[in-house]
Every structure is written in C-alpha cells, then in structure tokens.
Amino acid sequence: MSQTDHQQAKRRPDRAALVIAAALAIVAVVIAWSTASHGVGANYARVGPTTFPYFIAAVFLGLSIWTAFEAFRGDFPEREHQEISPILWIVGGLVAQMLLLKVAGFAIATGLLFAATARAFGRGPLWQTIPIGLVLSFVIWIIFAKGLQLSLPAGPLEQLF
Template identity: 75%
Template sequence: MTQQPPSTETRRPDRAALVIAAVLAIIAAVIVYSTATARGGSATRIGPGAFPYAIAACLFVLAIWTAFEAVRGDFPEREEQQIGPIVWIVGGLAAQMLLLHIAGFAIATGLLFAATARGFGRGPLWLTIPIGIVLSFVIWVIFAKGLQLSLPAGPLERLI
C-alpha cells in the first residue's frame, strides 16, 4: 500500500467577494465624481465637502481589503441560500411601498412586520399582523403627534 501525502487544499478566489469589492470601489468612485462635480462647494478644505471624500476613501479601503481577502480565499464557506424567507421579506417591503399611501403607515408597516416575522420563521400571520399594526400605530402616534412629523395617514390614523 502506498500512502498518499496529505493534500493541501487550496481555495479558489471567492467570486462573490470580488464582485462585492468591485461594487464598493464603484460606489466610492461615484461619490468622488459626484462630490467633485457638485456646484456650491465651499472654498475651505475642511467642511461639509470633505466628508463625502472621507466616506469614499473608507469605501475604497474596504474594497481593497475585500478583494485581498477574496483572492486569498479567507472568507468562510457560505450556507446555501433559502429563497422562501427572502421572498417573504421582499414581498413585505413591496406591500408596504404599495399600500403606504392607500392604507396608511400603521397597516402597511404592520404587514411588513408580519412578512418579515414570517421570513424569519416566527409566529403565524394571524398573530403577527395585528401585533405589527399595533406597534406601527404606536410609532405613528409618537412621530406624527409627538414630534409633529408627517407620516402617511390611513383610515386607522384618521381615527385620532
């Protein structure tokens, strides 16, 4: 019997991480371009115009770091993605956006709460929908009445 030498398993570069690094670099470049071409900037070097450059620099450093780690293959193996929870959460967001001006903040955000809870595998819809609506209504009262902010009002909010 011949004994096989222990194989050194080399991991290939992580393509998903390389794509993330490229997207981070593109976002940094867009921020720099947008800030450089914006009109009305101040003549001083340090001011509000400096912060977009600082954010872009941080994003660019993160892009380089992510690319370096991707090439080295240091990212842990990812789990298989489950499409069901993603569909519930994205569906909840779509429902909120579509119903926000029709049904109001409390009902639309309550449906988002219930769909997100369902996506995370928590509670039946018959329980999470009313809980979400009540929590969202309390938030609406705090922001709309307490802080005088304008949030979309529906039939439930018009009761107050």
C-alpha cells in the same frame, strides 16, 4: 475531496468577494465623482465640506482593494447555505408597505411589514402577527402624528381617530 482538489479550490479566487470588491470600488468612484461635480466649497479652509466625502471614498476604495486581495488569497471562510424564503418574506413586506402606504395608511401598511418580517424570522403565524403589527404600528402613528405633529400617511384606521 482529495488534497489536490482542495488546493485547486483554494487557488481559485472567491467570485462573490470579487463582486463585493467591485461594488465597493464603484461606490468609491461615485462618491468621489459626485463630490467633485458639486463645485468647490470654501477655499479659505483646509478642511472644507468636500473633505469628508473624499475620505469616505478613500475608505471604500481601500476596502475594495483589501477585499479583492483577500478574494485572490482565498482566505474567506466558507459561507453557509442561504435560505431564500425569509428574504422573499421581508422584501415582499417592504413592497407591500410601499404600495399600501398612501392607500391603506401607515398603521396597516407597516403592520403588514411587521407581520411579514416576523414570518421571515419564524415568529408566529400570520393570523397572530398581523394584529400585533397593526396595534404596534398604530401606536407608533399616534406618537409621531399626534404627539410629535409629524405628517404620516393616514388611512381608514387613522381616520377613525
């Protein structure tokens, strides 16, 4: 890349950073609008229940402006190539957990999520990580459902106990 090409690329705003800045601004507006539409809190106190959400909205707006400014300056470091396969494994594991939670129960659904996440991070084959995930998830189910008396979805594995 020649010096002119490098300067030309340096002058262009970072589009991904501008999208992030816009998303931060949208979050700030949604928080402020939601807080304003919930009605007035206690009027007798200077710092009421609406103070903190407005503060968070202001912080998000400030981050949005800062991100946009840096995007136009071109000061963000060059991003490395993103691999899509690990993201798909994790998202697929989450989807499988959500779909199987009521049908198969907590231990099986969460065990499959564990195995998919382990696969995404390159840890062990599925034939090895699925049983490990099932055992860990079942232990967690026992702790929460039996020990703490919390209601978690029970499937065939949990029904045995």
